[in-house]
Structures are given as C-alpha cells and as structure tokens.
Amino acid sequence: MRLWPILTYVLMTASAQAQEPVRLGVFGMVSSIVPLVVAGRQIEEADRIPVISILGSKEAIAVGDTLAVVVKQGDEGLVAERIFEIYPVVGPVREVSGDTATIMGSFVHIPPDAEIRVGQWLAVSGFWSGTKAITSNFRSFGGGIAQLVGAVDQEGITVGGSLISNTKAPLDGYSDDVWVFSGSPQGDGLQVRLMSKGVFGRQVDIAVWEGYASEPIASQTYMIHGSSVIGTARDPQMPAAGTLIARCVRQGRVVDVAPEGMEAAFEALACARHTPAD
Numbered sequence: 369m370r371l372w373p374i375l376t377y378v379l380m381t382a383s384a385q386a387q388e389p390v391r392l393g394v395f396g397m398v399s400s401i402v403p404l405v406v407a408g409r410q411i412e413e414a415d416r417i418p419v420i421s422i423l424g425s426k427e428a429i430a431v432g433d434t435l436a437v438v439v440k441q442g443d444e445g446l447v448a449e450r451i452f453e454i455y456p457v458v459g460p461v462r463e464v465s466g467d468t469a470t471i472m473g474s475f476v477h478i479p480p481d482a483e484i485r486v487g488q489w490l491a492v493s494g495f496w497s498g499t500k501a502i503t504s505n506f507r508s509f510g511g512g513i514a515q516l517v518g519a520v521d522q523e524g525i526t527v528g529g530s531l532i533s534n535t536k537a538p539l540d541g542y543s544d545d546v547w548v549f550s551g552s553p554q555g556d557g558l559q560v561r562l563m564s565k566g567v568f569g570r571q572v573d574i575a576v577w578e579g580y581a582s583e584p585i586a587s588q589t590y591m592i593h594g595s596s597v598i599g600t601a602r603d604p605q606m607p608a609a610g611t612l613i614a615r616c617v618r619q620g621r622v623v624d625v626a627p628e629g630m631e632a633a634f635e636a637l638a639c640a641r642h643t644p645a646d
Contacts, residue, residue: 390633392440393568395454396578396614397493397504398433404448406435407578407614409638414448420569421453422515422550423491423507429453432505434493436567441636454567456501456594457492457528459514459553461485468500472514473556474528475500482506491515496594497580497610499529514553517567519546519596528594531557544596544620574623574630576637578614581607596620 396407404414414429414437421427429435429451438450461484463470469478469490476492477500478484489511494504496518516527520542525532532549551561568575579592589600590607592615599607599615599622607613615622616639618630626634634640 390630391572392633393438393572393575395436395567398429398431398435401429406437407576409446409576411437411439411446411448412442417448417451419451419453422458423509430505432493438568450569452567454517455491455493455515456496456517461488472553472558473530477502495579496528501528513550514558516549516558518594533557533559535560535563546595574616574618574633576614577617581609581611581613583609
C-alpha cells in the first residue's frame with residue numbers, strides 16, 4: 369500500500385524537474401544603458417533590478433562596466449532577473465608606470481586620459497588578458513575591502529598576477545571555475561576573508577561569456593582568458609589572440625549547437641551569431 373504514495377512522489381518530482389526552465393546568464397561589457405546591452409545582448413526590464421556591487425547598491429550602471437546578469441526568456445527577448453557588477457580587480461594602486469598600474473601584484477591597463485596615483489583605491493571593470501586586466505571602466509573610491517575575480521592558476525594559487533593567501537582550496541580543487549575572492553590587500557596579493565564560486569550567484573545552464581581570446585592552447589583549441597572557458601574551431605575560424613569575443617558556454621565549454629532540450633534558450637541568447645567585437 370505504501371508503494372503508490374512513493375510512486376506518486378517520484379512522478380511529481382520528475383515532472384517538476386522536467387518543467388524547470390533553463391537557467392540563463394550573460395557576462396560581459398555594457399555598451400548601452402537604455403536599453404541595457406551586455407556582451408551584445410539587449411536585456412529588458414533592467415531598470416527595475418537593483419545592482420549587486422561590492423561598492424554598494426547606489427552605484428549606477430555605466431558604459432564600460434562589466435556585468436553578470438541572470439536572465440530569463442520573455443515574450444520580447446531576454447529579461448533581467450539579477451544583476452551583479454563584476455570588478456576583476458579592486459584594491460589600492462601600488463605603482464604606476466606609463467599606461468600600467470600595479471594593484472596587489474596584478475598589472476592593470478589604464479586609459480591614457482586617466483589620472484591615477486599611488487595609494488588610490490580602484491574598482492576596475494574589464495577583462496583579463498593573460499595576467500593583465502584590460503580596463504574598460506574604473507571607479508575611484510575611499511578604500512575598504514579588496515577583491516579579485518577570475519580563474520585560479522592552481523600552480524601558483526594566483527588570480528591574474530595576484531597571490532591568493534589565507535584560503536583553503538575546496539576538496540575538489542578550484543577546477544576551471546571562476547571565483548570571487550574578497551579580503552584585505554597584502555603586498556602582491558590578497559588575504560582572503562570570503563570566497564564564492566561563479567559570478568551569477570547561482571549555477572546557470574548556458575551563458576553568453578565575453579572576454580579576450582588566448583593564443584592556441586592546442587590544435588584548433590583556444591581559451592577565454594580569466595575564465596578557463598575552452599573553445600574549439602577550425603583554423604580559419606579560430607579567433608585571433610587578444611580579440612574580444614563573446615561565446616555561448618555550457619559547463620566550461622563553448623557550444624556551437626544547441627544542447628538537447630535547450631534549443632529555445634540557445635536561440636534566445638543568439639548563440640548562433642558572433643558579436644560585433646569578433
């Protein structure tokens with residue numbers, strides 16, 4: 369007699385899982401505010417969503433910012449659900465030389481018209497290119513908590529050129545995930561107080577990911593810097609190293625065709641096209 373309730377529960381659970389919507393994300397640079405365009409994708413209803421930022425909720429989105437946006441499929445396109453302001457590097461400037469500042473051991477490219485001084489705290493928007501952060505925007509603020517966002521080089525336990533200390537690796541290692549580390553600046557690194565995995569606040573099933581393409585890491589294989597995202601392409605379609613690209617990604621791999629059951633999401637994210645930056 370107990371078999372029927374158990375069977376009913378199993379069937380209801382399976383049905384709920386089958387109906388669960390595909391979780392979508394968009395990570396990249398802001399090219400327009402109204403409407404909001406991130407990584408070449410237009411996102412609706414963004415003005416009603418508070419921005420989650422290490423600098424606080426009062427910071428307004430600006431062109432050049434790097435955002436991670438959790439989106440859903442709407443009737444007219446992508447609709448914002450959560451918005452995270454992502455700064456690859458946040459901390460005090462230790463040295464300035466030409467167009468490069470050093471923050472916690474990482475080199476940061478600075479715009480030619482920017483007035484940056486030693487000791488100034490910066491929150492840098494942009495993307496990693498190797499161990500250097502290429503700035504697309506930045507904010508100067510009074511200081512406080514420092515931050516690094518990116519994939520971890522497990523050989524030296526670094527993000528970019530910054531050493532990560534006072535942290536214990538997860539049991540399964542840092543793997544190829546993107547991590548957010550927050551804490552206190554310490555010489556050429558960061559003394560970690562808090563750490564979390566991913567930039568979307570939760571796992572997403574498929575996402576648009578923007579960043580700089582690497583040199584080939586194997587035959588017909590490249591990586592998007594700062595993320596460990598791996599892509600493959602025939603030689604004529606291989607992105608040139610240092611090119612800003614946007615690709616659809618699932619489980620750390622570039623996807624060129626819709627995964628089974630994700631055809632609608634693949635189309636909604638415009639995964640079949642390249643962004644103008646390609």
